[in-house]
Amino acid sequence: MNLQETYTSLGLSDLEYDRILELLGRAPNYLELSLFSVMWSEHCGYKNSRPLLGRFPKEGARVLQGPGENAGVIEVGEGWALAFKMESHNHPSAVEPYEGAATGVGGIIRDVLAMGARPVALLNSLRFGPLESERNRYLFREVVRGIGGYGNAVGVPTVGGEVEFAPAYSGNPLVNAMCVGLIRSDDVVRARAEVGEGNLVVLFGSKTGRDGIHGATFASDELNEGSEEKRPNVQVGDPFAGKMLIECSLKLLERGLLVALQDLGAAGIASSASEMAAKGGVGIEIDAGLVPLREAGMEPWEVVISESQERMLAVVEPEKADEVLKIAERYELVAAIVGRVADHGELRVLHEGEQIGSVPAEHLADAPVYERDLVEPAYFEEARKLDLSEIPRPEDYETALLTMLAHPNLCSRRSVYEQYDSEVGADTVVRPGADAAVMRIKGTKIGFAVATDCRGRHCYLDPRGGGAAAVAEAYRNLSCVGAEPVALTDCLNFGSPEKPDAYYQLAECVEGMAQACEVFGTPVVSGNVSLYNETELGAIFPTPTVGMVGVLEDAGRHAKPGLQREGDALVLVGDFRPSLAGSEYLEIVHGRISGAPRKPDLQVEKAVSDAVREAIAAGIVETAHDLSGGGLAVALAEMAISGGIGAEARLLPGGRQDVALFGEAGGCILVAVPEGRLGELEEALGGVRHSAIGRTGGDRLVVAGLLDVGLDELRTAHERDLFERHAPEGGHFG
């Protein structure tokens, strides 16, 4: 391999190589080139997305830590804080779905752990191609098993998430994992190597092997037929070691033995050490020969960029090192002093005392930045066309509803979430199946809620509107359980930024999200970017997944979607202006993905969500559910099925009936309250538009003149097993 082939194979461009020459003032050796390759990958260096991410609001009264650390942190009250982050593991999951998903969960847990927080909740946002394809069924089944296999064993409950299917994700599934950790506000640890030459660097956790070499570079490339050959680039997870790592890290922090703590993720020791050094303004020396190895004959460069899982790097004062090693041993982990903090500002790699590579840490942390021109995609014109006169009304509304309820995008997620332990930790107040999960904080009345959201199809048809709608939906979902939304993390999944369409989608989605964040007062405190989600068939739908966290002053005052009593009044809160553009109905019943979705009215969105949340906090509302995919009819059906109680509703006058039943509208929430409390509800809603549309009761869902379906029939359609077409396979335990 000549020089150009070498750096190209590591994912570096000619331009980037020239810049390395300029920065170093000499030619890099292979180890140094590898360091740049991983640290300047999109996954670590954000070289395409950084200029755009600056658009996000990052400040807020409750924000203790914004972006730039292992996880964002917000204050929730009574001295407690939450650390949270979402991260993608798309490419590893595309080639090795079980381990790819499992290590995605393990990795995000360690990010939160590195802030000093105990991981207390996991969520995941998944996208696959249609289940008609055997490959997609395999990916779906194994990803779900991988998430459960790791999360269940590591003892952190998986409390929520979402899954959607669309052809755009065939061959390039999305696996976004989110973790929330609980920590005392005073104890937030930052991954900063305190200046103090002579402090020691301790590596603890599992031994280091050859797994995941150049994984970050792989994650920042397009998928193609050769990707299968990169299976050895995928790491292997060990949730048992992950569990020990959690307990050990928390014990070390509790005893005050650590100066700084950093997880090892993409690019392993090299990345963690250089991030620590760059942030602390110090140098770090790592002796690869001191790293405990799992296999013989590893090259020093392999040792420092290996992505072996379940490892953490800590900076420790010399006199405390022995105790750190002793505690690691108690938790059956391997620990070793592998380096020291120095004042030369460089990341130096040694092998048995001899220097084999040296790069100023600030250069590694300073990936080149690419700003590109925005060109509106040509596909918009055709895709946004929608002439309602071409869309026939369904002959039978009941069949249409049952077809939609049984569709993989709208049916019950029970067959997925029942594979996840959602209750370990004994803090889960509202379990999966609601609009958001609610967790309590022991010893207080406080709760927190968390949800993930994104509609890729909406973002495809209108990136700016879809980005805003993703934030709005998360805001609405948290409000529906009674939580005050505080801040969010995101995972920006897009195609190649080197192609104009994907770059435009990225820029516009970010703009839409940023505008929504500003209106809602919910800053972005952490996040992750996953670009190059492309196969030979093209790019995925733009999918900027939002993971939002909110606070409940009283975890007991929450609402759920299931109808709870007969005779409750059903009230639709919001400005109900349904549209078929980009709707599930249009795709499922009419086989079309088209139309220009209405721009979200962010002020109205906020007013509606805030009003419902206040009614829940006041104890007036205990049943609430937002209108989302499938519109009013599907929302009503979900509330009836979930509560085991029927309902009778009437449509508001005007417009086409299929649009009213199945059309989608942002900013609308259905609530149910006892008749006697209608007055209180109206007062609580103030000026927010609302209308009483029916009543709960019986065992059928009735919409006058259009629908009259038994609950059993609805349930049979909705409660389908998403894995029914293939027998689960054995293999991994846990």
Place this chain on the structure above:
Amino acid sequence: MRIGVTVFPGSNCDRDALYAVERAGATPVELWHADADLKGVDAVVVPGGFSYGDYLRPGAIARFAKVMGPLEDFARSGGPVLGVCNGFQVLLEAHLLPGALLRNASMRFVSRRVRARVEANDTPWTSLYERGEELTLPVAHNEGSYFADERTLRGLEEEGRVVLRYVENPNGSVNDIAGICDEGRSVVGLMPHPERVSDPALGSEAGLKVFESVLRFAGAKV
């Protein structure tokens, strides 16, 4: 009254069990796997989780932990011991209870609320329940399908040693068995998690009486 909760590497319901014990009014005591010492507790809970990663077979490695020596002596001398989920698996591997727990019939991990009926209330862990009382309890396991040979099964049924029986069987257990006890009736294994429904803040206290029962049992003994 002091109730111990064993902590193996990979236990993950230990903190939940300690919390439930405290809510029931007892003093929770952590029993570290590597210490052959029960610290003078009056009863022991072996909690759920994935001890030693469930590697080899759930519970197969944990049974050789140092804490198991005194725990087995304690159990054989009539001390109340409760194994929940992975703890049940550990007690089976240690031959303190008969039978085995196999992979769920669905071949999937199953996490849901199930209805189950209390079949025996003459154990230290179920005395405050009515016989025939139906409870809604969480299960979360991969290997929860109880199995025993016919003679053992007949013995369990005839001696009234099936403590808890599923009304909705989530895993294919024979005879819908969700929990059993030993011949002395003080060692109980349950697949559902009572510690997760021991706090009204989580919507149910259906499991709290498990811990209150043993409290009363130990109190009566003193």
